[in-house]
Amino acid sequence: MKSRPMCCGTLVFVLFLGFTPAAFGQARPPSDTSSFRPGLELEYGSRTVGWTEDGQEATSKMTSFLASLVLEFKIQPGFLLAARVGYSSTSFENLVFRSLPLSIELEAGGIGGLLLGAEVEKALVAGGTFSLDVVGQFLASLGLAKKWDIPGLAVEGSVQGKPTWMKASLGPVLAYRGWEGVTPFLYPRLDYIWGKFKLEETIQELKGSEERDIKAKAIFGLGLGADLELSTRLLLRGEAALYPREGGTDYSFTVRTLFAF
């Protein structure tokens, strides 16, 4: 398996359609004959998100586990589109809501949600020992509302939270194709996460809600991975990425399988 099928964000896709139509037909040669490939992807990431609170920067660790079905389409040689749909679980550490009547610090484990995504990959340089693609990705995690009891109050009270976040990334992928069955690759990418977390508090007649606009502290990532051709019809991909930011580094791990028919 020589190609590196990746996906596209809708916007990125539009950009490609709008601005680079002439390039579509001239990229790398098809690495396989399938025009449609389904797959499964698991992704785990830990990213630092920040927000402004009373004019001051505050941060929280956002941990996400994504499981999705991938449907990849080869539109033409060297040009792939993929759609993702699945489940997301997002948890936050020390996400603080100080505008609620009773301030809340949420560290309450995963919150499930619907994951939707799109990817695009366009080959720029192909045919040699090294190939260069450009890959764009867009993901949206639409969290489902989750309720927690507020501990230690004189009366019963609860908060209900709903996180929604999106991720857009774009960058080149450099792959080494000199080995049989294994294609390691390296990529730098612009990678941005943004979203909202709305928390509603209800303690008898005491009610309030607060929406927290979250943005990733790191906007650049450096990744490394490999495609392993386990058989002619089964591809396994593993990758890891680091996202350096002020005061530390965030990371993500991804495993994807793709089946060819």
Add this chain to the structure above:
Amino acid sequence: MGILKRIAAMFLILGVFASAYGLQRVHEERTRKRETPRVRQEIRRLNGGLSLRAEGPRFVPGQVLIRFKPSLGTQLIEGTLALYGTETIKRIPQLNVYQVKIPAGISVEEMTYALSQNPDVDYAGPNYIARIAATPNDRLFRYQYALHNTGQDIGAPGSPNGKDRADIRATAGWEETKGEATTIIAIVDSGIDFGHPDLKNKIVSGGRDFVNDDWDATDDLDHGTFVAGIAAAETNNNEGMAGVAWNCKILPVKVLDAYGIAEYINIAAAIIWAADNGAQVINLSLGGDAAADALRDALRYAYEKGVVVVAAAGNYGAGTGTYNPAVQYPAAYDAYCLAVAATDYNDTQTTWSCFGPEVDVAAPGDSVLGTYPTYMTDLTKYLPYAFGDGTSASAPHVAGLAALLKGLKPWLSVDDIMNIIRFSADDVNSGEYPGRDNYIGYGRINMEKALVPIKITR
């Protein structure tokens, strides 16, 4: 290279990434500073630790309070008052309430009845008297078990050690906020010692004296000075004691005379004056046993202006000379103020604290340290501080917390602040009375839960 070696190489690279993350992870630590003011001199206890309950008439003889229907003009009102032979002493224009002197030979009850039959009169009633809910006894932070109880010797002679954590979690609450200098707590009481080292920098103005009808609210009792210190003594200044609301300011409003007596008309006028003069919180460590519409209307006026009013429940419970345990007024006006009962250094409800369905919360009221007038203290022997008992000492803890909330979350309504204080309380008598009860309401206030983000974990 074989495929297995390549796979191994990839895992090695992934491992290096993971290790790099681990090495770069930054851990943050918080340090907490706690400072303890030092006691310079011995503190003694006065009055045997008993809460003081003043005795005397329930209302001012020869006076009634009247409110006329809003449709009546001033001339018609004056004509009506003349018909009844009354003489106007004072009028609170915001409430349209008149304080009048009634003719000799007619009792207050008779005049009240006669006036209440007049269709132009909204209400008429005696000018009731409120009294102090406690008097300070002896005269710092380690002695302030109410704020931070480690089971220490609470300082008051004859008192046992307190129980660990039987406090209002002040030190934890101060980690979130120490209050805003723009938040003003009106101490509607007996005035204040303007020269007290722990108060002089906290007072916003000369205040208002409704007893002598002037602008000098100097304390000639001691009660107002004592209460003011609990709510907002200057803190972290290497001097004396800590106040609940470190950075908040004090507006002294004098309604209690040198004997601890306050007329309802003056209390009502003082509440309105305080609400009109920048107070965001009003502390009323006083009470009377009679309801009065003028007092209720004054509370409503303050409530509608966004002022949180905190009032002492009273000290006429069991073990006292005058057993009249019903919650005193104004505390009993439940919709417009927080009624505060008293607990002690063991988080036990005090026997003398008034009780009833109007009680919202409790706060320490037994052997509580407060500021004491310098001019009433032999400074060669004693510090200008004293220990006092009563719901008078409890209420300013709650007023201080309300002021901290006002500064921290200025967008909250009065109801929100009252509910936060209620719902964040610790139900310290849950073994005997689970849930809200008539003795300590929702429980003893907890500054940490009211101010600091409550952590929700999975």
